[in-house]
Amino acid sequence: MRHEDVAAYALGLLDEGERTEFEHHLRGCDSCADEVGAFAAMGELIKGVHPDDLLPNPPDPQVESLLVRRAATERRRRRIHRTFMSAAACLVVAAGVFLAVSSMTSAPNPDSVHGPARDLLLTGRTYALSDSATGVSGVVGLEDKGWGTHVALELKGVKGPLQCRLLAVGDDGRSEVVASWGVPAKGYGVAGSPDPLVLHGGTSLPQSDLNHFTIETFDGRTLGTVAV
Numbered sequence: 001m002r003h004e005d006v007a008a009y010a011l012g013l014l015d016e017g018e019r020t021e022f023e024h025h026l027r028g029c030d031s032c033a034d035e036v037g038a039f040a041a042m043g044e045l046i047k048g049v050h051p052d053d054l055l056p057n058p059p060d061p062q063v064e065s066l067l068v069r070r071a072a073t074e075r076r077r078r079r080i081h082r083t084f085m086s087a088a089a090c091l092v093v094a095a096g097v098f099l100a101v102s103s104m105t106s107a108p109n110p111d112s113v114h115g116p117a118r119d120l121l122l123t124g125r126t127y128a129l130s131d132s133a134t135g136v137s138g139v140v141g142l143e144d145k146g147w148g149t150h151v152a153l154e155l156k157g158v159k160g161p162l163q164c165r166l167l168a169v170g171d172d173g174r175s176e177v178v179a180s181w182g183v184p185a186k187g188y189g190v191a192g193s194p195d196p197l198v199l200h201g202g203t204s205l206p207q208s209d210l211n212h213f214t215i216e217t218f219d220g221r222t223l224g225t226v227a228v
Contacts, residue, residue, distance in 0.1 A: 116152070117152040117153070117154075117198045117199055117200035118152075118198055120141040120143055120152035120200060121141040121152050121198070122141075123141075123143075124143040124150070124152065125143070126141045127140045127142075127213075127227070129213075129215075129225065129226035130224070131223065131224040131225070134158075134222075134223045135157040136155065136156070136158050136215065136223045137157050137189075138154050138155040138156055138157075138215075139153070140213050140228070141154075142207055144207050145202065148202055148203050148204040148205055148206060149202065149203050149205060149207045151168065151201055152198070152199070152200040153166055153178075153197075153200070153201075155188055155198075155215070156189025156190075156196045156197075157188075157190060158183055158187055158197070159183070159190055160185045160186070160187050161183060161184060162183040163183070163217060163218040164180065164182075164183060164216065164217055164218070164223065165177050165178075165180040165181075165215075166201065166215055167216065168203035168205055168210060169210070169212050169213070169214060170205045170210060171209055171211045172209070175214075176204060176205060178201040178203050178213070179199055179201030181199060207228075210228050211227070211228070212226060212228060213226050213228065
């Protein structure tokens with residue numbers, strides 16, 4: 001079955017076998033399906049005219065011109081439709097790329113989204129810390145556990161690169177490392193990197209025996225202290 005048979009099909013010139021075969025072809029060919037509509041309109045123009053009546057005289061120029069114009073208009077309409085759909089598809093793809101990039105660039109800093117630590121800072125007993133000399137500030141959150149004390153820290157105003165630790169100090173002077181971390185060059189809670197560092201850890205010291213917490217660098221420099 002050839003694409004050229006679309007006119008014969010639309011005008012009813014195919015026999016039953018050919019017509020069945022062409023209808024099967026139409027189900028998988030969008031191009032022929034579009035052309036059938038155009039040729040069907042031509043069939044309406046010549047409906048009721050016997051082929052023998054057309055033989056003695058040449059085609060009416062007005063009718064021929066009308067058919068040519070109608071076919072040209074239909075082709076132009078299809079081109080515009082294809083162009084529009086292509087442009088729409090490009091916009092959809094561009095929007096998808098923009099949303100994906102936007103979601104990646106606007107996503108919160110993973111160092112600032114920490115479920116257990118953030119929950120403890122909201123529900124536990126909290127203590128604020130601030131050191132005017134170093135510019136470091138933050139919040140320490142505490143809750144009692146059977147094994148000691150669960151500790152959360154939110155830290156701001158620290159620039160890197162640094163290696164730091166949080167020390168829990170008891171009333172008897174005993175100290176334990178609650179957590180340690182690295183500070184990247186961009187820092188936390190500073191200009192250009194506004195999100196704080198949020199983390200959690202633990203100490204075997206019960207909350208009732210705690211005296212204070214100290215944030216210090218690995219080389220022993222104190223960044224901030226908070227009494228509890």
